[in-house]
Amino acid sequence: MFDDFETFDIITQTSPEVTIHGVRSKDGGLNLPPLLLLHGFPQTHHIWDAVARRLRSQFEIIALDLRGYGESSTPAELASYAKSAMAQDCVKVMEELGFDSFFICAHDRGARVAHKLCVDYPHRVRKAIFLDICPTLAMYASTNFEFARSYFHWFFLIQKGPFPETMISQNPRRFAELFMGGRQASGLGIFKPECFDYYVHNLGDPAIVHAMCQDYRASASLDMDEAREDLKNNRLIQCPLMVLWGRHGVIEKCFDAVSAWKMVTAANVSIEGHSIDSGHYIPEQAPDEVVRTIEKFFL
Secondary structure, rough: OOOEEEEEEEEEEEEOOOEEEEOOOOOOOOOOOOEEEEEEOOOOOOHHHHHHHHHHOOOEEEEEEEOEEEEOOOOOOOOHHOHHHHHHHHHHHHHHHHOOOOOEHHHHHHHHHHHHHHHOOOOEEEEEEEEEEHHHHHHHHHHOOHHHOOOOOHHOOOOOOOOHHHHHHHHHHHHHHHHHHHHOOOOHHHHHHHHHHHHHHHHHOOOHHHHHHHHHHHHHOOHHHHHHHHOOOOOOOOOOEEEEEEEHHHHHHHHHHHHHHHHEEOOOOOOEEEEEOOOOOOHHHOOOHHHHHHHHHHH
């Protein structure tokens, strides 16, 4: 995976110290446009393997492990997982790599970080693609039975520690099999075995499991406070936005995704979006569609 990509570890915060791990393609001096890729839960930058290999001749690819995931740092405190802090990681990494502005394609938790990045750093993001999410505040505010049943983990992971951490750590592989395999009809077949094994390996690290839970706890508290303040102060997404969601998932069943994103995007900014033939894990289940969308929307 990620043959001929360079790895990097960049310090983005000093107190507590946070180091972000990632990979970067080599553009051979072609000055290709930079494309930042962000993953979701409970995964790592490896979700982009099939996508990145096909786009490396058109973009300089940068794929990160979010703080708390993979080989990036796992600070313990809740405030470290506010999406404003995680968005700042991305900006500092891109600055260190020499990019003042960039395209971004992000899935799941990564797309929540990307949403905040677009709001806090409007001149950094040229265009954005979000995969299989609606705004966090909108999703929590409109919770109904179908959403709560299907996204039970949103409510499980925010419980006071160490309850969810202990439950997951009892059998990380079985948790991954049941949770990830149960989110789409095709089960675990959409995941490369080596990628899935890496996700399981990470779930075996108690610090990472705690960090993942803190990520969700922050979304149910700090992130919603930040989102309310952003709306109150008319701090909205300022870049063109594309939203894709799985036709067989919760966004399709429970939300009007394009309308939800219009509520947090400036009125003069274009928003496009549609469902695709996929479940939740779009980069791994439908990489061809992701590649086509990136090529069409960003180039």
